[in-house]
Amino acid sequence: MNEGVHRGVRRETRAGDVWSGSWVAERLGVELAGDGHLTELLGLALRRNPKRAHLLVSNVLGKHVPQTPSVVHGHGVRLGRRVRELLGEQAHKAVVLGYAETATSLGHSVADGLAVAPYLHSTRRPVPGVATAGGFEESHSHATSHLLLPEDPALLAGDGPLVLVDDEFSTGNTVLNTVRALHRRYPRRWYVVVALVDMRSAEDARRLAGFAEEIGARVDLVAAASGTVRLPDGVLEKGQELVARYEAEAAAQPPPAEPAEPGRITRVDLGWPEGLPDGGRHGFTPAQRDRLERALPGMAARIAGALPAGARRVLVLGFEELMYAPLRLAGELERGTGADVRFSTTTRSPVLAVDDPGYAIRTRLVFPAHDDPADGPGERYAYNVAGAGFDAVVAVVDSVADTPALHAPDGLLARLAEHTPHVLLAVVPSYVPPAGRTDRSPAHDSLERPASMLPEPLRGPAFSSYAPEEVGWLLQDLSHVTLEAPTEEREEAIQSGGAHYAESLPVEYQPTPQYQELYHAALQASAARIAHAVGVVTETVLAERPHSRLRSSGGTPTPRPVLVSLARAGTPIGILMRRWAQHRHGLDLPHYAVSIVRGRGIDANALRWLAQHHDPRDVVFVDGWTGKGAITRELAQAVEEFEKKYGITGFDPEIAVLADPGSCVRTYGTREDFLIPSACLNSTVSGLISRTVLRADLVGPDDFHGAKFYRELASSDVSVAFLDAVSARFGEVTDAACAQAKELLAADRTPTWEGWAAVERISEEYGIHDVNLVKPGVGETTRVLLRRVPWKVLARKGAGRDLDHVRLLAEQRGVPVEEADELPYTCVGLIHPRYTRGATGADGKAVSV
Structure with a gap:
């Protein structure tokens, strides 16, 4: 390790001999044990987190602690050179993958050290029009969902080494989750994990070795320092109590007096090269790196020319995932001016601030999110900026984040201006791959695209054991793909974040004779009860969506409403509702089944197809039952996002369900929690269709979600028999069901959740x-x-x-x-x-x- 670098770190992070982790260590008994560099590289802070109260704060990452840009970039470059030595002749085939948000610039710097490798970082920002090549969950993080959005889909498909870069390697869970998810799709023989600090226990190290043996690949680790964190008993509870007490004390303090005269805010035109990516969100090649190197001196000169005369201490402040471009601009300023230049970035991560030399986060600026994030509005933070004595702050954001919220009275720029006399704003154009650009609005494109661009619904008997008129499946057939995995293996991958539940299928349960007897007994006992609930919910839907009005579609009258079941539990209920409408009103309602996936939303292509063939205002979403209401919330959010992206309005996210024991919806057949026999089985009571699948290598940007048709289970199929048993009881429950529907329509059905x-x-x-x-x-x-x-x-x-x-x-x-x-x-x-x-x-x- 370069001693000059560590001397620079020590001057920046220590006041005398005070370690920036001593405050937490003294109060909680937390210890860093390892080589001599750990306390130079890391400080400690506290955060509100149900799993881990303490936070390792890197002094050389450029995230929470302003640091000299040459120190930040230099650590990554040196790690990259070590990786290049390790890989030898394989270095030219390597791809570097960094983790958002914290390690985006570290990963890029490692790629700089390799010199010959392309770079990609994960992102938490969906980009319309750009296909997802994969994703994973980071369970311990404040914001957990990661997407992979390479411009070139082949970037991850090679067989060369994959270099994964994170700031710290604490348990190894995140890396294992990533490798497990990627190895299923893009298997390779060599993985290299890179981190500033390796803090794994011996057990975690053995687990990584066992995992490498399991997948038949080599996994190496390269780190700048190593050690472990020793935590005494009860540390989580003590940390939570400490955070709560300090937050309460801070809330009780009077607001700070506004500065007599806020700093001046000036916009700087960087002259960013046209078409050059702003970072590695969609990939960054060695050729693009060379282009950036040539442009950096000119852009830094524009910033230097806008700095106030005599500015001696300057902070270049990046923006969340946008770390590398601001870092390199800061490095060029450091080389080209006599100023003391520091670099750090804003972040999503909430951390307690304590103004003490032995604590890593001395001050905190809070401001609203200003990039229209996918997870909705919220707070963002800049640490150790207030009170640091900067003569000027250069805020570097991408164009997606250059919004009114950025310039608002409580926005980032105004908050910075409270603590420095000069704020410069430099905006880097947000790069969108050409395939994701369009000269027309998304709504115009989707509505004018011919219906033939999207496939027609799948129908039985080619897909499902239901009659073709009973349901059209807006899905693609994945029957040829092996998707089943053992239950325990799926559970481990789902809970650890290594895979989403919709990326695989459980092995179909084969009921024992005793269980089949229970199913048939349950159906016989509850068929009339189910028929009554079907009647109630259908009559409610028809009363709220009057079917007497017929709208013309291409000259052909189309009855309302259009039933759209959420596959697959909603599909038998949708068919029963359709049968009730025929039985009671002589209506032949259209009925489709679409996929919705928790955490991923509803199939947008299915909604587009529906909008091309029906009035969205006629659509009624149908499901079997509610639990805690997660899908209800998922649908509401998905419809809102769909409207924003495509400009297609009219879909009502209200769900009609047979049973609503969770009190999550307004339209239901009953709020009792009783046995619906169709829940007792899987595909054999659902038209022999699996649950739906959403996996990047199987479902492209213009594809419907997928599912399998289990033709081989036809001898056990009771799907149609279940429908017939229930609909046979319609006649005896009609009067009671219609009467109850009238009562419900007059009652307060507001969900209580x-x-x-x-x-x-x-x-x-x-x-x-x-x-x-x-x-x-x-x-x-x-x-x-x-x-x-x-x-x-x-x-x-x-x-x-x-x-x-x-x-x-x-x-x-x-x-x-x-x-x-x-x-x-x-x-x-x-x-x-x-x-x-x-x-x-x-x-x-x-x-x-």
Whole structure:
């Protein structure tokens, strides 16, 4: 390690001999153990986080701590040179992948050290028109979802070494998740993991070695320093208490007096080269690196010319993922001027600020997000800027972030101007690959595109065992692809963030004779009850979407409404609603099934197809039941995003469901939590169709989501028999169902979301701390037992035969069923949190892996 660099770090991060982690270490007993460089590279701070209160703060990363740009870039370049020596002749085939947001410039700097490798970093910003080549979850991060959006899809498809760069290697989970996800799609023989600090335990190191052996690949690690963090018992609780106390004290303080005269804000034209990417979000090649090198002196000269005379201490402040371009501009300023130049960036990560020399985050500026983020509005932060004595701050943002919110009275520029006499704004054009650009609005493009550009719906018997007129599937057939994985393997990948649940399929449950008997008994006992609920919800829908008005579509009258089931649980219910409309009103309603995926939204291409063939105002989304309401929220957000992207309005995100025990929707057949027999089985009661699949290598930007048709299970198929058994009872329940629908239409049906509140309570009471692992209601509990790794089942005291099949499944899988008082659902399924590091069970003890 270069000692000159470390001397520079020491001057920047220490006041005398005070380490910038001593404040946390003294109060919580946290220790950094390792080689002598650790305390020079790292400080400590606190944050509000349910899994880890302390935060390792890098002094050389250029994120939270303003640092000399040559130090920041130099650390990455030296790591890159070490990687190049390691790879030898394979270096020219390598690709470097950095992690957003913190390591985007570090990864780019490592690529600079390699010199011959293209660079890509993950992103949390979706870019319309750019296909996703993959993604993964980072469970411990403040913002977890990562996308991979290379301009050239072949960038990740080569067989050369993949170099993964992150700021710290704490447990290895994020890297393992990434490699696992990418290796399934783009297998290769060599991975190199690069980090400033390697803080893994011996157990974590063995796990990485075992993983490498498992996938049959070589995995090497290159780090600037190594060690471990020693945490005493109770450190999480103590840290949370400390954060809460200091936050309360800060909130009680009077607001600081406004500066007598805020600093001046000036815009600087960089003269950024046309067509040059602003960073590695879509890839950055060695040729583009050479082009940037040639342009840097001129751009830095424009900034230097706009600085006030006599400015001696200057901060170049980057913006979240936009780190590399501001870093290189800062480095050129450092070389070309006599000023003391520092570099850091804004961030999404909330950290407690304590003005103490032994604490890494001395001050914090808070301002609203100004780039219309995908996760909605929120706060953003700049650390260690206030009170640092900068004569000028150069704020570098991309053009997507140059919004009114940036210039607002409480925006970033105004907050900076409170603490420095001069603020310069430099805007880098946000690069969008040519395929993602259009001279027409997305709405114009999607509406004028001929319907033939999107395929027609799949129908039975070619796809599904349903009659062709009963449902059209807006899906693509993936029956030829092997997508099934063992339940435990899927659960580990899902919970660890290595894969999304929609990227694979569970192995289809084959019911035992005893279970099949229970299903048939349940159907016989509940068919009339289901028929009544079908009648209630259908009559409600028809009353709210009057079918007496017919609109003309190409000269052909089309009845309203258009039923659009959320595949696949909604599909049998949509067919039953269609049958009721025929039975009661003589209507032949159109009915389609579309895919919606939690965390990924509804299939936008399916919505586009529907908009091309029907009036979006006629569409009624249909599902089987609600649990905690996650899909209800998902649909509302997805429709809003769809309208923004395509300019197509009219889709109502309200869902009509057979049962709404979670009180999440206005349109339902019942709010009782009872057994719907179609929840007891998988594809064999759903037209032999799998649940839907969304995976980047199988579903392109112009494709429908996918699903499989299990033709081989035809001998066990009861899909049509289930429909016939229920619709045969329509006649006997018609009067009662119509009467109840009238009562509901006159009643207050406003959702109370009591189910979501109950799930949050159960999640905390049972030490799960993740609402996604709590599945409320008979239907969701059944799914847990059929598809996931169940931990336990909570059953309401006195629950009757509705739970016979649940008890049998639980017995077959060795899952305890516990009775509970005051349970708002008939039962609740808890997914095993064994794959979530640090999870505890109901007894407070750690759950073993």
